[in-house]
Amino acid sequence: MTITDTSSAAPTVRKLSSLQLASRYGTMLALLLLILFNLAMTPNFLSWQTVNVNLTQVAAIVIVATGMTLVIATGGIDLSVGSLMAISGAVAPMIFLDTLVPIADPVLAVALAFVLPILVTMAFGWFNGMLVTRYAIQPIVATLVLFIAGRGIAQVITNGNLQVFKNPGFQFIAMGQIAGIPAQVALMLVVAAAAFAVMRYTMFGRQVLAVGGNEKAARLAGIPVRRIKILVYVISGALAGLAGLVVVARNSASDANLVGLGMELDAIAAVAVGGSLLSGGRANIIGTLLGALVIQLVRYTLLANGVPDAAALVVKAGLIVLAVYVQQRADRS
Structure with missing residues (x-):
């Protein structure tokens, strides 16, 4: 009779289960702990103003990070989103301020200020996708092109000038309310919900995950890999353009030097903390939303308790490292 020693087996199972639970629910737990800490330590945390x-x-971070989640799910990355926000934010005011072409109808001008900038950033997203697919350039290098050149394009469009404006119709996207909810928050939720539905219930969503999980197998299975990759970069460009409109509408000004600055890092951090694999094959939209909230609450908590803002950058980096570590260990299990 062979006697099997199981004394070390149970701890191993428990360890693996803990890693898997941390990978799946760690972001939610972190958000809950941050809320509880602020309830105990931060005055007026539950006030409507806070x-x-x-x-x-x-x-804006969630809107951009949603597009970033789709790109990362295919095994790519998009470093150009911050610069595309700057381009979108530069183009929009020039339309309703009659800087480009005089438009007599103010309603039409505002409508075009929403549509044209997003079409422009979608075109740049298509450019990113073409570099990645047709010319087989690594995504980090391909999108680095517009990361560098995109902000320069925005500065050329505005001649480096600050565009200050006051247009209630355009600024509703950031300053208005829908059923008592800030319009930009409602927009954020709509974008996240739409992306969640697409990834969960559509063929496109399954194809995105298949491409990121195993591109060669996806191609052999008849999935249009090139088209899927181009589409996710186009979507990322569109959402970056939308976020750019939100930012300039909220600030009542467009500054090509500042709009979207560092947003690509915040978006990648939200995706990583939210539980999506940076290597592709997984897209956790709800996790990305929660990850962005965690990052924002970390920054708020530090500032509210007298810690310099620079410390938030260090904590953000630590969160990314921890999230990636947990993902890798959970996947190996």
Whole structure:
């Protein structure tokens, strides 16, 4: 009779289960702990003003990070999103301020200010996708092109000038309310919900994950890999353009030097903390939303308790490293 020693087996199972639980629910737990800490230590944390500030600050990040989640799910990355926000934010005011072409109808001008900038950033997203697919350039290098050149394009469009404006019709996207909810927060939720539905219930969503999981197998299975990759970069460009409109509408000004600055890092951090694999094959849209909230609350918590803002950058980096570590260990299990 062979006697099997199982004394070390149980701890191993428990360890693997803990890693898997941390990978799946760690972001939610971190968000809960941050909320509990602030309830105990931060005055007026539950005031409407505090909630409103945190939600409006995170709205643009979530919109951009949603597009970033789709790109990363295919095994890519998009470093150009911050610069595309700057381009979108530069083009929009020039339309309703009659800087480009005089438009007599103010309603039409505002409508075009929403549509044309997003079409422009979608075109740049297509450019990124073509570099990645047709010319087989690594995504980090391909999108680095517009990361560098895109902000220069925005500066050329505006001649480096600050565009200050006041247009209630255009600024509703950031300053208005829908059923008592800030319009930009409602927009954030709509974008996240739409992306969640697409990834969960559509063929496109399954194809995105298949491409990121095993591109060669996806191609052999008849999935149009090139088209899928181009589409996710186009979507990322569109959402970056939308976020750019939100930011300039909120600030009542467009500054090509500052709009979207560092947004690509915030978006990647939200995706990583939210549980999506940076190597592709997984897209956790809800996790990305929660990850962005965690990052925002970390920054708010530090500032509210007298810690310099620079410390938030260090904590953000630590969160990314921890998230990636947990993902890798959970996947190996």
